[in-house]
Every structure is written in C-alpha cells, then in structure tokens.
Amino acid sequence: QSALTQPRSVSGSPGQSVTISCTGTSSDVGGYNYVSWCQQHPGKAPKLMIFDVSRRPSGVPDRFSGSKSGNTASLTISGLQAEDEADYYCCSYAGSYTWVFGGGTKLTVL
Amino acid sequence: EVQVLESGGGLVQPGGSLRLSCAASGFTFSTYAMSWVRQAPGKGLEWVSGISGSASSTKYADSVKGRFTISRDNSKNTLDLQMNSLRAEDTAVYYCAKALYGGMDVWGKGTTVTVSS
Numbered sequence: 001q002s003a004l005t006q007p008r009s010v011s012g013s014p015g016q017s018v019t020i021s022c023t024g025t026s027s028d029v030g031g032y033n034y035v036s037w038c039q040q041h042p043g044k045a046p047k048l049m050i051f052d053v054s055r056r057p058s059g060v061p062d063r064f065s066g067s068k069s070g071n072t073a074s075l076t077i078s079g080l081q082a083e084d085e086a087d088y089y090c091c092s093y094a095g096s097y098t099w100v101f102g103g104g105t106k107l108t109v110l
Numbered sequence: 111e112v113q114v115l116e117s118g119g120g121l122v123q124p125g126g127s128l129r130l131s132c133a134a135s136g137f138t139f140s141t142y143a144m145s146w147v148r149q150a151p152g153k154g155l156e157w158v159s160g161i162s163g164s165a166s167s168t169k170y171a172d173s174v175k176g177r178f179t180i181s182r183d184n185s186k187n188t189l190d191l192q193m194n195s196l197r198a199e200d201t202a203v204y205y206c207a208k209a210l211y212g213g214m215d216v217w218g219k220g221t222t223v224t225v226s227s
Contacts, residue, residue, distance in 0.1 A: 001172050003154075036213025038155070045205060045220055046147075046155065051213030089155050093211045097143055097160040097169045104154035 004029065004090055004102035011108040017078040020105045022090030023071060028100050030071035034093035037066060037075045040104075041086045049088075050075060077107070085109040112136035112216050114189075114206045119221030126196050130221060132189040132206030137216075140164070140184035145209040146191050148202035149220075156202075159191065160209060174200075196225045 005023040012018040022029065022037075029035055035053045038046035048057055050066035053073065063079045073092070077084055090102040118130040132144070146158040159180040160169045168180050179192040189206055201224050207214035 003156075032211070034212040038214070040155075045217045046214075047217070048213050048215045051210060051215065053212070055212070057215060087154075091155075091157075091213065097162055097167050097209075099145065099157045099160065099209070099214075101147075101155045101157055 006102035006105045009106045012080045013110045014080050016080050020075045022073040022102045028092040028094040029073050032093045035073040036091045038089045039086045082109050114218040116206045116218045116221040119223045121224045123227050127194045130191040134187045139187040143209040144189045145207045147205045150202040198225050201225045
C-alpha cells in the first residue's frame with residue numbers, strides 16, 4: 001500500500017498547458033484502467049475531475065484530460081485559468097475494494 | 111441531489127474510540143461501494159477503508175487494520191466507521207465517498223477527528 005508518486009508542485013501561466021504525472025506499480029496504476037484525478041481547493045472537499053483514466057464527469061471542462069502508459073498516469077490541463085490553482089491527487093484502484101492515492105501536486109498559476 | 115454527509119467527529123484522548131457516520135441520499139446506496147478517506151492537517155489524501163455494496167467485502171489500509179471497522183446499513187443508507195485505539199496520527203478530516211472502481215465521484219464535506227490529551 002505505498003502511495004503513488006506525484007511531483008510536489010507544478011506551475012504554469014494562464015493559457016498554457018501543464019501535465020502532472022502519477023507513477024505506481026503493476027498492482028495498481030498498471031494493473032487496472034481505473035485511475036482518477038481529484039482537485040482540492042484549500043479548505044474544501046476533493047472534487048472528481050477524471051475517472052477511468054480519461055473520462056470526465058459531467059460539468060468538468062474539456063481542458064482537463066487524462067491518459068495512462070504502463071505504470072504512469074498523467075493529467076493534462078490546457079488553457080490554464082486562475083481557478084485551476086489547487087492541489088491535485090491521483091488515485092488508483094488496487095483490487096478487492098482497495099484504493100491508493102498519490103501524495104498530491106500543488107498547481108500554481110503564475 | 112446525490113450527496114453524502116459525515117458526522118461524529120470530535121476530540122478524543124489517545125487510546126479512545128469514536129464512531130463516524132455517513133448518510134447517503136440521491137442514489138441507490140446498496141448498489142455502490144463506499145470508502146472512507148482521511149486527510150491529516152497539511153497532508154495529502156489517504157484511503158482508509160472500503161466496503162462493497164452488499165457489505166460482503168471490507169478492506170483497510172495497513173495503518174488502521176485491526177483498529178477500525180467499516181460497516182453499512184443499506185436499509186438506512188448509512189455508512190459507519192468504528193475507530194478504536196485511536197492515536198495522535200489518526201488526527202485528520204475524514205471523508206465519506208461513493209466509490210466507483212474508477213474513482214470516487216461523490217464526496218462529503220468531511221468530519222474532523224482530533225486525537226489529543
């Protein structure tokens with residue numbers, strides 16, 4: 001049950017694109033197409049932004065996209081906006097009703 | 111409206127017990143797995159425990175195994191977390207979440223647990 005590995009911070013200017021990586025193992029990220037990404041603003045509950053590696057819940061802008069290759073998943077945010085500044089967490093299903101989160105990445109919009 | 115609402119948090123002494131509850135509404139509760147996720151002050155999200163829709167399967171993070179017990183009452187649309195032998199490191203905001211395999215799509219606002227003497 002080791003946490004997935006994410007960069008501690010990323011940054012970008014408004015209008016630019018940023019990508020956040022999430023590295024796990026063959027027992028979690030690599031073993032299932034069940035990676036999700038949550039956004040969390042300070043003092044707020046997490047919000048699901050991407051599920052099933054690349055699907056967006058209703059209401060999430062198409063500026064948010066997800067992908068996976070092997071044991072590494074990625075979240076790309078294009079056309080950065082000020083309100084995208086938040087913490088982002090990846091999460092992977094690890095089998096038998098267990099999940100594992102990444103350590104979180106702080107996105108700063110410059 | 112689909113929502114979950116946690117309750118039961120508070121201040122407890124080390125070694126003590128606390129029971130968290132989560133009330134679900136707006137979806138067919140028994141159809142979905144549920145999870146508890148916590149966030150220690152200034153730290154990231156940590157998956158704590160999960161339970162299948164029928165309650166036939168329950169799982170725990172190593173950090174809480176043997177001390178916490180997850181349960182659900184599908185007739186009342188409620189999810190519980192019984193926490194025993196609490197430690198300072200269990201201090202966190204505890205979130206209840208509707209758990210799809212591919213992601214947790216409904217989150218509550220959280221309930222705060224503080225373990226301190």
